[in-house]
Amino acid sequence: MSRLLLGCVADDYTGASDLANTLAKAGLHTVQTIGPEGLDHAPDDAEAVVAALKSRSIEPAEAVRMSVDAWRRLKGLGARQCYFKYCSTFDSTDRGNIGPVMDALLEETGAGFTIASPSFPETGRTVYQGNLFVWSQPLNESPLKDHPLNPMRDANLVRVLERQSRTRIGLVDWQTVTQGPDAVRAAFDVLRKASIGAAVVDALTLGDLAAIGSACRDLSLVTGASGLAGGIARNFIEAGLASGRNATDLPAVAGPEVLLAGSCSPATLAQVEAAGQRYPVLRLDVDALLAGTDMVPALHDAVMAEFGHRPVLVASSAPPDSVRTVQDRHGREEAGRRVEEAFARLAQGLAEAGARRFVVAGGETSGAVVDALGVKALRIGPEIAPGVPATVSLGPVTYALALKSGNFGGPNFFSDALEVMP
Numbered sequence: 001m002s003r004l005l006l007g008c009v010a011d012d013y014t015g016a017s018d019l020a021n022t023l024a025k026a027g028l029h030t031v032q033t034i035g036p037e038g039l040d041h042a043p044d045d046a047e048a049v050v051a052a053l054k055s056r057s058i059e060p061a062e063a064v065r066m067s068v069d070a071w072r073r074l075k076g077l078g079a080r081q082c083y084f085k086y087c088s089t090f091d092s093t094d095r096g097n098i099g100p101v102m103d104a105l106l107e108e109t110g111a112g113f114t115i116a117s118p119s120f121p122e123t124g125r126t127v128y129q130g131n132l133f134v135w136s137q138p139l140n141e142s143p144l145k146d147h148p149l150n151p152m153r154d155a156n157l158v159r160v161l162e163r164q165s166r167t168r169i170g171l172v173d174w175q176t177v178t179q180g181p182d183a184v185r186a187a188f189d190v191l192r193k194a195s196i197g198a199a200v201v202d203a204l205t206l207g208d209l210a211a212i213g214s215a216c217r218d219l220s221l222v223t224g225a226s227g228l229a230g231g232i233a234r235n236f237i238e239a240g241l242a243s244g245r246n247a248t249d250l251p252a253v254a255g256p257e258v259l260l261a262g263s264c265s266p267a268t269l270a271q272v273e274a275a276g277q278r279y280p281v282l283r284l285d286v287d288a289l290l291a292g293t294d295m296v297p298a299l300h301d302a303v304m305a306e307f308g309h310r311p312v313l314v315a316s317s318a319p320p321d322s323v324r325t326v327q328d329r330h331g332r333e334e335a336g337r338r339v340e341e342a343f344a345r346l347a348q349g350l351a352e353a354g355a356r357r358f359v360v361a362g363g364e365t366s367g368a369v370v371d372a373l374g375v376k377a378l379r380i381g382p383e384i385a386p387g388v389p390a391t392v393s394l395g396p397v398t399y400a401l402a403l404k405s406g407n408f409g410g411p412n413f414f415s416d417a418l419e420v421m422p
C-alpha cells in the first residue's frame with residue numbers, strides 16, 4: 001500500500017533535489033525520481049515523491065505533456081496534493097514554461113485556483129509587492145539577466161506570469177501575509193471569486209512561508225520554489241498523516257570521485273576558482289567543441305589518470321561575455337545542447353571506468369549527466385548547502401551524487417559536497 005501524500009513535478013533535476021531536501025528536512029520520507037520512467041521506481045514507503053523532469057527549457061507543449069503525465073502517475077500512486085516546482089528565480093521566457101504548465105495542472109487537478117511562491121529566503125530570493133529580489137537586487141538587475149538559456153529581464157512576476165498564462169494573475173501582498181494563514185486564505189477566496197486563477201504571494205521570511213503553507217492546506221495544486229515546502233509538509237504532519245520522523249542517513253558509496261561544472265552562474269564561477277586551490281581543474285573548451293573538436297576522449301583520460309589519487313574538476317563554466325560570444329557564433333540552444341552532450345558522454349565513460357561519486361553544478365548539466373548514468377531514483381540525505389542535499393541512487397548502479405543548482409552553495413562547495421556525501 002502506497003503511503004504517498006505529496007506528488008511533486010519539478011522542471012529540472014537540481015530543482016527537484018532542492019525541493020526534496022526541504023521536504024526531507026521537514027520530516028517527510030522523500031524520494032526523487034528521475035525523468036518520466038523514474039516514476040516506475042518510486043518506492044511504496046515514500047510520503048513525498050519529487051518527479052524530476054527536464055522541462056524548464058524545452059518547447060512549452062512538450063513541457064505541459066510531460067508534467068501532466070507525471071502528475072497523473074503521481075495521482076495514480078496516491079498523491080493527494082500536487083506541487084509544481086520551478087526555479088526561485090522564476091527561470092522562464094514569455095512563451096513559458098511556468099505559465100503553460102501551471103495552467104495545465106490547474107485544469108488537470110481541478111484546483112480552480114493556485115499560488116505562485118518562488119521565495120527562498122535562505123538563498124536571498126524574496127518577493128515583495130509581486131517583485132522578485134535576489135538578495136538586494138531586483139531580478140532584472142541580478143546576474144539572472146544574463147542567464148545562458150532564459151535571461152530574466154522583468155522582476156514583476158504578476159506581469160511575467162500574465163504573459164505566460166491563460167488565467168488572470170493576482171497578488172497576495174506582504175501586508176496580508178503578515179496577518180497569518182486565515183488572512184491569506186481569505187485573500188485567496190476574494191481572488192477566486194474575482195475569477196483570478198493564480199496569485200503571486202509575497203514572502204520575505206520563513207515565517208511568511210509557514211503562514212502561506214498553512215493557508216494552502218486545501219489547495220489541490222501549489223506552485224513555487226522550495227521555500228514553500230516546509231509549510232506544505234507540516235500540513236500533513238499536523239493532520240496526523242505523516243509522522244514527521246524522517247532519517248536522512250545514507251549508505252556509504254566508495255569509488256573514484258568526479259566533479260563537473262556546466263553552470264556559468266557567478267556562484268559556480270567562484271566555486272570553480274576556489275576548487276583550483278585543491279583539485280586539478282580541466283577546462284572543457286566550448287569554442288573548440290562547437291568548432292568540431294571532440295574534447296571528451298582527452299578529458300576522460302586525464303580524469304582517469306587521477307583515479308585513486310584525487311578528484312578532478314572538469315568545467316565549461318565561463319563568464320557572461322564569453323558565453324555570449326559562443327552563443328552568437330553557434331546559437332544559444334545549440335551551444336547548450338552540445339556542452340551538455342559532452343558532459344553526458346564524459347560522465348558515462350568515467351562511470352564505466354569505475355567512478356561512483358559525482359558532484360555536478362548546473363541544473364541542465366545535472367540532467368544530462370544523471371540521464372547518462374541511467375539513474376532512476378535518489379534517496380535524499382543530509383544537506384550540503386541550502387537547497388542541495390547529498391543523495392544516493394536507488395539503482396541499477398549505486399552512485400553518490402550531489403546535484404547543485406547553478407547559483408547555490410558557498411565558495412568551497414565542491415569540497416563541502418565531498419565531505420558530506422556518504
Ligand SMILES: Nc1ncnc2c1ncn2[C@@H]1O[C@H](COP(=O)(O)OP(=O)(O)OP(=O)(O)O)[C@@H](O)[C@H]1O
Nearest residue numbers: 148263265316318336339340362363364365405406
Ligand atoms: N562556456 C559555455 N558557453 C555557452 N554555454 C555554456 C557554456 N558552459 C555551459 N553552457 C551551457 O549553459 C547551460 C547552463 O545551464 P545549467 O542549468 O547547467 O546551469 P545554471 O543555469 O547555472 O544552473 P540552474 O539551472 O541550476 O540555475 C547549459 O545548457 C550548458 O551546456
Ligand SMILES: O=C(O)[C@@H](O)C(=O)CO
Nearest residue numbers: 015018087088225363405
Ligand atoms: O529554486 C531554485 O533556485 C533551484 O532549485 C533551481 O531550480 C535553480 O535552477
